[in-house]
Amino acid sequence: MAFIHVNIRCLYTLLICTAFGSTLSSNAEIKVNPPQDFEIVDPGYLGYLYLQWQPPLSLDNFKECTVEYELKYRNIDSESWKTIITKNLHYKDGFDLNKGVEAKIHTLLPGQCTNGSEVQSSWSETTYWTLPQGNLETKIQDMDCVYYNWQYLLCSWKPGMGVHFDTNYNLFYWYEGLDHALQCADYIKTNGKNTGCRFPYLESSDYKDFYICVNGSSESQSIRPSYFIFQLQNIVKPLPPDYLSLTVKNSEEVNLKWSIPRGPIPSQCFIYEIEFTEDDTTWVTTTDENEIYITRTSNESHRLCFSVRSKMNIYCSDDGIWSEWSDEQCWKGDIWKETLVFFLIPFAFVSLLVLLITCLLLYKQKNLLKMIFHTKKEAFSHQDTLC
Numbered sequence: 001m002a003f004i005h006v007n008i009r010c011l012y013t014l015l016i017c018t019a020f021g022s023t024l025s026s027n028a029e030i031k032v033n034p035p036q037d038f039e040i041v042d043p044g045y046l047g048y049l050y051l052q053w054q055p056p057l058s059l060d061n062f063k064e065c066t067v068e069y070e071l072k073y074r075n076i077d078s079e080s081w082k083t084i085i086t087k088n089l090h091y092k093d094g095f096d097l098n099k100g101v102e103a104k105i106h107t108l109l110p111g112q113c114t115n116g117s118e119v120q121s122s123w124s125e126t127t128y129w130t131l132p133q134g135n136l137e138t139k140i141q142d143m144d145c146v147y148y149n150w151q152y153l154l155c156s157w158k159p160g161m162g163v164h165f166d167t168n169y170n171l172f173y174w175y176e177g178l179d180h181a182l183q184c185a186d187y188i189k190t191n192g193k194n195t196g197c198r199f200p201y202l203e204s205s206d207y208k209d210f211y212i213c214v215n216g217s218s219e220s221q222s223i224r225p226s227y228f229i230f231q232l233q234n235i236v237k238p239l240p241p242d243y244l245s246l247t248v249k250n251s252e253e254v255n256l257k258w259s260i261p262r263g264p265i266p267s268q269c270f271i272y273e274i275e276f277t278e279d280d281t282t283w284v285t286t287t288d289e290n291e292i293y294i295t296r297t298s299n300e301s302h303r304l305c306f307s308v309r310s311k312m313n314i315y316c317s318d319d320g321i322w323s324e325w326s327d328e329q330c331w332k333g334d335i336w337k338e339t340l341v342f343f344l345i346p347f348a349f350v351s352l353l354v355l356l357i358t359c360l361l362l363y364k365q366k367n368l369l370k371m372i373f374h375t376k377k378e379a380f381s382h383q384d385t386l387c
């Protein structure tokens with residue numbers, strides 16, 4: 001059957017060839033094969049995959065042509081395909097390995113090669129899955145990673161729901177620049193089980209995809225690994241600003257100032273949120289500067305207070321985590337007079353009293369000592385005479 005089939009196809013091609021003279025002279029006949037050996041290779045980088053292929057068969061007719069490839073790929077069940085046009089025979093990108101990956105590629109012959117419009121081959125398709133092991137319940141839960149002050153990365157998690165007591169988890173990570181995936185060297189432990197990781201200093205790791213896999217082992221069941229991808233600058237939690245100052249310029253204008261948080265974060269990367277309290281009313285505002293001028297709503301207000309927290313701004317990251325609030329800084333109108341009356345004066349009085357009593361005691365003690373000394377001396381001289 002196959003033999004006859006092939007023969008018929010040959011005959012058909014021959015017919016067309018004779019009808020139109022040459023295959024190249026007419027666009028309708030120009031065909032190109034899809035790339036060969038299209039595959040997805042996992043180099044063990046926890047989500048960073050290589051898509052690679054070989055040139056199509058019978059390209060000889062297009063020797064002077066630069067053949068291009070249109071590559072489309074996505075995580076299975078994601079909405080849209082990513083499309084790449086390249087002359088290379090490979091492409092690399094990051095994927096979420098919790099899901100499968102699908103990709104397709106075809107050859108493109110540009111118009112100048114075909115004396116007409118662009119010619120495309122059929123698609124060559126492939127997929128990639130990590131071997132599914134363990135059921136979903138064995139995955140870790142509530143993974144939480146924070147890059148403290150753009151210096152210390154810390155991740156924590158909870159064990160899976162339905163896991164046996166002997167289950168323990170391990171964390172591996174990789175980013176571009178590391179030769180291979182590394183295991184966490186400093187685990188945070190709860191009841192002897194790994195529930196978090198303190199990362200070491202991560203050299204040139206910003207603005208790159210950071211890949212993490214937390215897998216596990218147990219004697220009695222297999223454990224489903226979890227994969228995570230993020231960029232470190234997007235999970236930074238800065239320190240709160242310190243050294244706040246509040247100056248009342250005139251009866252109306254107030255100047256709030258604070259120091260830029262210490263550490264490696266550039267000053268132009270911060271956004272600040274200020275919580276300002278005037279007597280009983282509180283409002284919140286944000287600024288990129290480390291100072292702000294505001295107008296009091298009433299020049300009669302007694303108590304002005306503010307505190308600040310910081311976060312990475314949109315010029316330096318896509319996202320971030322707010323720092324803790326700083327200590328509150330207050331200005332208390334004419335309250336210093338009251339402070340003087342109610343606090344300083346009693347304090348001075350009490351201090352004086354304490355001093356007086358101490359002196360008195362010391363004086364009395366001195367007398368007492370003198371007396372004892374005297375009696376002893378007498379006793380001694382008495383003994384002397386005895387001997």
Ligand SMILES: *[C@@H]1O[C@H](CO)[C@@H](O)[C@H](O)[C@H]1NC(C)=O
Binds near residue numbers: 024025026115
């Ligand atoms: C390109 O097309 C023109 C006419 O459209 C024809 O004269 C010419 O021979 C063609 N060249 C090739 C290389 O097919």
Ligand SMILES: *[C@@H]1O[C@H](CO)[C@@H](O)[C@H](O)[C@H]1NC(C)=O
Binds near residue numbers: 170172181213215216
């Ligand atoms: C966990 O993942 C690492 C890195 O991919 C791998 O070397 C290791 O064998 C895995 N462990 C288990 C128990 O699957």
Ligand SMILES: *[C@@H]1O[C@H](CO)[C@@H](O)[C@H](O)[C@H]1NC(C)=O
Binds near residue numbers: 251299300
């Ligand atoms: C407070 O403001 C009122 C008007 O809003 C003004 O008449 C008054 O002089 C101000 N008092 C002080 C102490 O500046």
